[in-house]
Amino acid sequence: MSIAENLNRIKNSIPPDVKVIAISKTKTFEDILKAYHTGHRDFGESKVQEIIKKQSQLPQDIKWHMVGHLQTNKVKYIAPFVSLIHSVDSLKLLKEINRQALKNNRKLPVLLQVKIAVETTKFGLEPNQIDDIMQKSYPLEAIKIVGLMGMASFIDNKNQLDQEFSTLKDLFNNLQTKHPSIEVLSMGMTQDYQQAIAHGSTMVRIGRKIFGERST
Numbered sequence: 651m652s653i654a655e656n657l658n659r660i661k662n663s664i665p666p667d668v669k670v671i672a673i674s675k676t677k678t679f680e681d682i683l684k685a686y687h688t689g690h691r692d693f694g695e696s697k698v699q700e701i702i703k704k705q706s707q708l709p710q711d712i713k714w715h716m717v718g719h720l721q722t723n724k725v726k727y728i729a730p731f732v733s734l735i736h737s738v739d740s741l742k743l744l745k746e747i748n749r750q751a752l753k754n755n756r757k758l759p760v761l762l763q764v765k766i767a768v769e770t771t772k773f774g775l776e777p778n779q780i781d782d783i784m785q786k787s788y789p790l791e792a793i794k795i796v797g798l799m800g801m802a803s804f805i806d807n808k809n810q811l812d813q814e815f816s817t818l819k820d821l822f823n824n825l826q827t828k829h830p831s832i833e834v835l836s837m838g839m840t841q842d843y844q845q846a847i848a849h850g851s852t853m854v855r856i857g858r859k860i861f862g863e864r865s866t
């Protein structure tokens with residue numbers, strides 16, 4: 651099946667209020683344009699170098715999502731254009747995003763990435779760090795924390811995934827009662843997006859199921 655068909659099929663099979671971010675890392679301009687020409691505008695990348703290059707050469711109305719680990723010293727390269735940063739995992743990073751957003755005269759929406767997977771390699775805040783970072787974000791006038799992001803374990807165990815997604819959904823609900831600006835719950839990828847949606851995801855980040863397997 652084609653990229654356009656894959657994308658339309660996914661969109662037609664999920665609730666209309668769940669937003670699909672097409673994760674285009676390692677994929678060519680040509681492949682991205684195939685998705686773009688279906689009317690799709692939200693694309694995600696995990697590397698700063700790659701997102702900058704694609705942003706400069708592809709249509710300017712694409713909304714670019716930074717979903718990968720972000721180093722503080724690289725925020726300046728994406729601050730001028732990025733649409734949503736999914737991967738805020740420290741106060742230091744949040745402060746730098748604020749600083750660069752101010753420089754660019756923007757107010758940048760971000761998500762806090764929470765560690766929900768059992769694997770130790772995954773980035774993210776511990777659940778008990780969320781309240782503190784929310785409090786400390788108040789003086790940062792050029793950022794807006796709009797939700798949470800999480801990556802489940804890369805495993806095939808449905809019960810384990812249920813547990814991880816419901817942990818994140820509970821944190822999200824809890825936060826939402828205290829902060830009305832919280833509205834985005836970014837969870838679910840190719841192998842687990844249906845399950846994530848069943849647990850209340852509002853945004854899924856899908857790469858391989860749209861563009862095919864990655865060779866690198």
Ligand SMILES: *Cc1c(COP(=O)(O)O)cnc(C)c1O
Pocket residue numbers: 673675696717718801839840841855856857858859
């Ligand atoms: C690569 C990536 C995805 C998409 O993964 P697929 O398995 O290709 O759907 C989603 N989120 C993040 C943070 C990623 O790095």
